[in-house]
Amino acid sequence: MFYIRVTVRDALNQAMDEELERDERVFLLGEEVAQYDGAYKVSRGLWKKYGDKRIIDTPITEMGFAGIAVGAAMAGLRPICEFMTFNFSMQAIDQVINSAAKTYYMSAGRQSVPIVFRGPNGASAGVAAQHSQCFAAWYGHCPGLKVVSPWSAEDARGLLKSAIRDDNPVVFLENELMYGVPFEMSEESQSKDFLIPIGKAKIERQGNHITVVSHSRMVSLCLDAAAVLAKEGIECEVINMRTIRPLDAEAIETSVMKTNHLITVEGGWPQFGVGGEILARIMEGPAFNYLDAPAVRVTGVDIPMPYAKILEDNSVPQIKDIIFSVKKTLNA
Amino acid sequence: MRNMLAIISNVLRGTASRNGAELVSEGARVVVSARTYADFTPQASFDIKKCDVHKLEEGPPLQAVLTREEGLQYYRTMQTMRRMELKSDQLYKQKIIRGFCHLYDGQEACAVGIEAGINLTDHLITAYRAHGYTLTRGGTVREIMAELTGRRGGIAKGKGGSMHMYTKHFYGGNGIVGAQVPLGAGVALACKYLGKNELCVCLYGDGAANQGQIFETYNMASLWKLPCIFICENNKYGMGTSVERAAASTDYFKRGDFIPGLRVDGMDVLCVREATKFAAEHCRSGKGPILMELQTYRYHGHSMSDPGISYRTREEIQEVRSKSDPISMLKDRMLSNNMASVEELKEIDVEVRKEIEDAAQFATTDPEPPLDDLCNHIFYNDPPMEVRGTNPWTKLKSVS
Numbered sequence: 001m002f003y004i005r006v007t008v009r010d011a012l013n014q015a016m017d018e019e020l021e022r023d024e025r026v027f028l029l030g031e032e033v034a035q036y037d038g039a040y041k042v043s044r045g046l047w048k049k050y051g052d053k054r055i056i057d058t059p060i061t062e063m064g065f066a067g068i069a070v071g072a073a074m075a076g077l078r079p080i081c082e083f084m085t086f087n088f089s090m091q092a093i094d095q096v097i098n099s100a101a102k103t104y105y106m107s108a109g110r111q112s113v114p115i116v117f118r119g120p121n122g123a124s125a126g127v128a129a130q131h132s133q134c135f136a137a138w139y140g141h142c143p144g145l146k147v148v149s150p151w152s153a154e155d156a157r158g159l160l161k162s163a164i165r166d167d168n169p170v171v172f173l174e175n176e177l178m179y180g181v182p183f184e185m186s187e188e189s190q191s192k193d194f195l196i197p198i199g200k201a202k203i204e205r206q207g208n209h210i211t212v213v214s215h216s217r218m219v220s221l222c223l224d225a226a227a228v229l230a231k232e233g234i235e236c237e238v239i240n241m242r243t244i245r246p247l248d249a250e251a252i253e254t255s256v257m258k259t260n261h262l263i264t265v266e267g268g269w270p271q272f273g274v275g276g277e278i279l280a281r282i283m284e285g286p287a288f289n290y291l292d293a294p295a296v297r298v299t300g301v302d303i304p305m306p307y308a309k310i311l312e313d314n315s316v317p318q319i320k321d322i323i324f325s326v327k328k329t330l331n332a
Numbered sequence: 333m334r335n336m337l338a339i340i341s342n343v344l345r346g347t348a349s350r351n352g353a354e355l356v357s358e359g360a361r362v363v364v365s366a367r368t369y370a371d372f373t374p375q376a377s378f379d380i381k382k383c384d385v386h387k388l389e390e391g392p393p394l395q396a397v398l399t400r401e402e403g404l405q406y407y408r409t410m411q412t413m414r415r416m417e418l419k420s421d422q423l424y425k426q427k428i429i430r431g432f433c434h435l436y437d438g439q440e441a442c443a444v445g446i447e448a449g450i451n452l453t454d455h456l457i458t459a460y461r462a463h464g465y466t467l468t469r470g471g472t473v474r475e476i477m478a479e480l481t482g483r484r485g486g487i488a489k490g491k492g493g494s495m496h497m498y499t500k501h502f503y504g505g506n507g508i509v510g511a512q513v514p515l516g517a518g519v520a521l522a523c524k525y526l527g528k529n530e531l532c533v534c535l536y537g538d539g540a541a542n543q544g545q546i547f548e549t550y551n552m553a554s555l556w557k558l559p560c561i562f563i564c565e566n567n568k569y570g571m572g573t574s575v576e577r578a579a580a581s582t583d584y585f586k587r588g589d590f591i592p593g594l595r596v597d598g599m600d601v602l603c604v605r606e607a608t609k610f611a612a613e614h615c616r617s618g619k620g621p622i623l624m625e626l627q628t629y630r631y632h633g634h635s636m637s638d639p640g641i642s643y644r645t646r647e648e649i650q651e652v653r654s655k656s657d658p659i660s661m662l663k664d665r666m667l668s669n670n671m672a673s674v675e676e677l678k679e680i681d682v683e684v685r686k687e688i689e690d691a692a693q694f695a696t697t698d699p700e701p702p703l704d705d706l707c708n709h710i711f712y713n714d715p716p717m718e719v720r721g722t723n724p725w726t727k728l729k730s731v732s
Contacts, residue, residue: 027525059551063545063548064517065514066514067511067515067517067518067545068514068518068521068549070514070515070518071514071515071516071517071518071520072521074515075519075521075523076522077525077526095511095514095515099506104709104710104711105491106492107488107492107496107504107709108489108491108492108708108709109712111504112712112713167713168712168713168714
């Protein structure tokens with residue numbers, strides 16, 4: 001078997017490079033994406049290869065450049081609009097929701113908006129409250145958007161390519177702490193047409209005792225927790241959501257009907273969050289009758305993110321929190 | 333031709349007797365009937381107001397040439413727009429139109445003049461006072477009115493309403509004040525990127541002119557030399573707030589700072605046309621964006637919920653109507669230069685009235701959209717999907 005090790009950053013870079021090459025309507029804009037090679041180096045080398053026309057450095061004016069990106073998409077281009085972090089997307093959120101997401105519906109199908117909004121989302125390391133928020137629940141709330149949250153390098157590559165080829169607005173939530181993490185990628189995944197469908201979850205680890213559903217960086221922690229629990233004879237089925245909206249409820253239900261137990265794990269805040277939606281769907285669907293215990297959520301702590309390391313570490317789920325919640329659920 | 337002349341002389345006779353004037357004598361009637369279109373002046377040159385300029389060496393010409401065909405077309409379009417808006421007022425008061433309804437009457441010269449200065453292959457985006465532009469950009473009165481009444485024959489199948497109408501190269505109709513300006517610059521970016529020598533006209537009001545995102549857009553449009561004509565329709569009031577109370581500087585044509593600007597008489601369709609042509613030439617020559625302030629006036633309040641007289645006087649409205657009405661101004665110019673006859677223009681009025689009546693009839697009788705259209709048009713080019721209804725047992729179908 002052929003495997004190469006690719007970091008999430010490089011997978012994203014290659015995906016964009018290939019899509020820029022494939023379709024000349026695709027272009028990238030955002031702060032520092034061109035001459036700086038990207039604030040997190042995700043767009044390294046692209047400006048050198050494609051030039052000013054296709055890789056555009058913007059001033060620090062999110063509302064303006066997000067709106068420009070949406071307008072360009074309306075007029076026939078396929079922009080990738082980078083937010084340096086999704087925290088800054090709040091400045092532009094009206095353009096994402098009211099100008100991008102809703103337009104195909106309001107125009108009854110006359111006006112489509114093929115745009116990708118991408119950038120790092122959620123907690124990082126030591127960047128404090130204004131730079132650490134997870135926006136999965138906010139964007140996941142809105143009809144007209146697709147919201148994707150890759151975990152691995154393979155996810156990043158396949159999902160970004162799908163997002164760019166999708167004719168609709170896609171919010172692509174990356175994670176800064178995952179950029180440097182290498183993953184083994186199959187030969188198949190190196191194909192220029194390797195696509196991962198939006199809206200389908202992946203079972204990263206099979207198990208019979210409990211379903212553990214997660215997205216983005218938390219998937220790593222779930223797998224680590226599962227490895228520890230396996231030593232005690234507890235086999236977790238770890239599901240990587242891959243997409244927040246549309247949510248692959250069927251994959252989760254199928255798993256719960258097998259394991260009879262469910263926890264969700266996310267980095268974002270608990271109230272009105274991703275876990276809350278999953279639990280509601282389980283309640284409303286066929287899997288409820290298969291639960292042997294209430295489904296619970298493992299989430300970030302319901303506070304603005306503090307700065308000091310000890311506080312920050314205790315503001316997001318740790319492996320021990322996942323293990324604890326699994327055991328509590330199984331003993332309930 | 334004979335039929336036409338008979339109609340004209342009948343109308344004239346009818347009008348004359350209605351007005352209590354002396355019946356046209358037999359001899360005069362014969363003279364009228366014998367008048368042909370060859371008697372009219374084919375074109376004339378008109379003096380137009382000088383535009384104030386900002387960061388420009390020169391402005392648009394001080395004279396505009398109007399041909400008879402152009403004049404009749406502008407007249408017809410402006411009259412259609414006027415009647416359509418007044419009909420909408422009526423339908424709104426009858427509660428057949430609901431929700432938001434922002435009427436454009438008074439501002440017709442802007443929409444018609446702008447379109448006369450660009451091509452249909454160019455692009456245009458505006459805010460919510462959009463019915464006039466939907467018309468000039470290719471929408472029909474029928475589909476506009478049916479959209480206002482929320483019927484399936486509406487231009488957006490009843491799903492958009494007053495503020496969300498779209499046609500080819502017309503990006504609405506936008507409800508969020510100012511948001512359309514970055515969008516318009518984005519359209520201009522696409523024009524430049526695709527190299528088709530097209531431009532984007534990007535409109536906003538005096539109220540929106542203070543929005544931060546507009547200044548962000550001025551900056552990027554200028555930096556990247558986007559082919560964008562920014563147009564501020566200054567109708568003196570942002571909802572109920574007069575320009576003096578909202579803006580530290582009401583010289584909207586200068587607010588683009590490094591972007592050259594023009595201040596234009598927005599009640600004169602020829603002035604608007606010449607300024608638009610001037611601006612379009614500026615953009616197409618690669619000089620980057622340009623800004624036009626059109627000084628105009630709306631007869632209605634901000635929307636149908638606003639009587640429009642708490643923040644301005646009836647006298648002011650009446651004064652504009654009597655001295656600066658765009659349709660009257662064009663009509664007077666054409667008549668006093670023998671470019672059209674009273675009868676001819678009246679006939680256009682009759683035709684317009686009929687068109688509006690037919691459209692209103694359609695708009696009130698066309699059925700509402702079918703319930704199974706509720707969840708459609710969420711995504712483009714996607715396989716059919718399920719949408720949750722109001723309860724977990726209701727699963728609705730959605731197709732692209």
